[in-house]
Amino acid sequence: MALVPATILTGFLGAGKTTLLNRILREPHGYKIAVIENEFGQENIDNEILVQDSNEQIVEMNNGCICCTVRGDLIIALSTLAQKRNAGELQFDHVVIETTGLANPGPVAQTFFMDDEVAAHYLLDAVVTVVDAKHGMLQLDDHEEAQRQAGFADKLLLSKTDLVGMDQVDALVARLKRINPRAPVNKVDFGQVPISDVLDLRGFNLNDKLEIDPDFLAVEEHVHDHHNCDAHCSHDHHHAHHSDDIAAFVFKSERPFNTARLDEFLGNLVQVFGPRMLRYKGVLWMEGADRKVVFQGVHQMMGSDIGAKWRDDEARGSKMVFIGKNLPKDTFIRGLEQCLV
Numbered sequence: 001m002a003l004v005p006a007t008i009l010t011g012f013l014g015a016g017k018t019t020l021l022n023r024i025l026r027e028p029h030g031y032k033i034a035v036i037e038n039e040f041g042q043e044n045i046d047n048e049i050l051v052q053d054s055n056e057q058i059v060e061m062n063n064g065c066i067c068c069t070v071r072g073d074l075i076i077a078l079s080t081l082a083q084k085r086n087a088g089e090l091q092f093d094h095v096v097i098e099t100t101g102l103a104n105p106g107p108v109a110q111t112f113f114m115d116d117e118v119a120a121h122y123l124l125d126a127v128v129t130v131v132d133a134k135h136g137m138l139q140l141d142d143h144e145e146a147q148r149q150a151g152f153a154d155k156l157l158l159s160k161t162d163l164v165g166m167d168q169v170d171a172l173v174a175r176l177k178r179i180n181p182r183a184p185v186n187k188v189d190f191g192q193v194p195i196s197d198v199l200d201l202r203g204f205n206l207n208d209k210l211e212i213d214p215d216f217l218a219v220e221e222h223v224h225d226h227h228n229c230d231a232h233c234s235h236d237h238h239h240a241h242h243s244d245d246i247a248a249f250v251f252k253s254e255r256p257f258n259t260a261r262l263d264e265f266l267g268n269l270v271q272v273f274g275p276r277m278l279r280y281k282g283v284l285w286m287e288g289a290d291r292k293v294v295f296q297g298v299h300q301m302m303g304s305d306i307g308a309k310w311r312d313d314e315a316r317g318s319k320m321v322f323i324g325k326n327l328p329k330d331t332f333i334r335g336l337e338q339c340l341v
């Protein structure tokens with residue numbers, strides 16, 4: 001059987017990866033795409049956000065962090081998909097792996113060369129990196145992961161250019177070109193981009209990567225602590241520990257929220273803690289509403305959408321994930337509890 005091309009979709013927290021993926025999954029392009037999702041934090045909210053209504057596409061979830069479990073979960077997910085495909089149980093002709101916003105794509109890409117079973121079934125097509133035009137500059141300043149994601153890209157897609165002026169876009173593009181002169185930079189507007197900018201790029205060139213990182217294929221000891229993955233997973237394949245002050249926590253409740261109280265509380269939260277709130281999202285049960293509310297944000301930019309209807313057989317409740325730098329978890333949790341009905 002021909003090798004299945006795989007795309008690694010990466011980009012910093014909130015850059016617009018899921019928005020892009022959702023658009024691709026909705027578009028009638030003829031590809032049958034299997035998706036492997038990975039999220040920072042133990043609750044997979046993207047699970048709820050991604051469209052899952054097409055029987056042409058499969059969404060394969062794995063909790064934990066791709067960068068920690070790269071030689072474990074990712075290999076298992078890819079191998080399971082390949083076995084099902086060979087057995088005729090699943091049909092797909094492309095795989096997209098959406099990494100967490102804090103992942104270094106290096107080890108994810110490595111999997112395609114280091115694992116025989118994966119290499120026997122898949123061809124790494126390209127690393128596509130989404131960069132947030134509004135927050136990208138700061139993310140590149142503050143986070144090594146953001147630089148690696150840009151540096152490793154075979155294609156850079158600039159999102160949220162609607163939120164900034166041309167000067168800011170030009171400065172960011174110039175910086176991206178300095179970090180990665182090889183990757184073409186295209187704009188993506190709320191995920192709108194030709195499919196040919198994302199799939200079938202055949203952009204991954206091992207020789208290029210070895211030039212940038214001669215250790216790319218080096219086998220390393222896997223020494224870090226998996227118990228900490230959910231909250232502190234930002235190890236790269238050199239096992240440098242960084243971003244240790246970034247942590248994720250989850251709020252869950254089986255009681256509905258009072259809309260006015262929650263709006264006011266979240267508004268205050270982002271005013272006070274916005275600069276440290278790297279990414280937050282949730283699926284909410286609002287009092288009196290028969291549909292889910294999906295809320296999410298990056299720093300001070302917060303928004304919400306109406307989601308799917310609560311099914312009759314579904315237990316109603318809310319779950320939210322906050323990822324930030326030194327956020328006062330107790331203040332968040334206590335405040336949210338006070339917004340419940």
Ligand SMILES: Nc1nc2c(ncn2[C@@H]2O[C@H](COP(=O)(O)OP(=O)(O)OP(=O)(O)O)[C@@H](O)[C@H]2O)c(=O)[nH]1
Pocket residue numbers: 011012013014015016017018019020100101159160161162163188189190191279296297298303
């Ligand atoms: N203004 C604007 N907002 C955008 C654009 N693309 C995405 N967004 C918004 O940015 C937020 C984050 O988008 P996601 O697609 O969830 O980002 P992500 O990279 O998947 O986030 P994580 O996986 O959580 O790191 C959402 O509220 C999107 O609606 C864009 O081009 N312009």
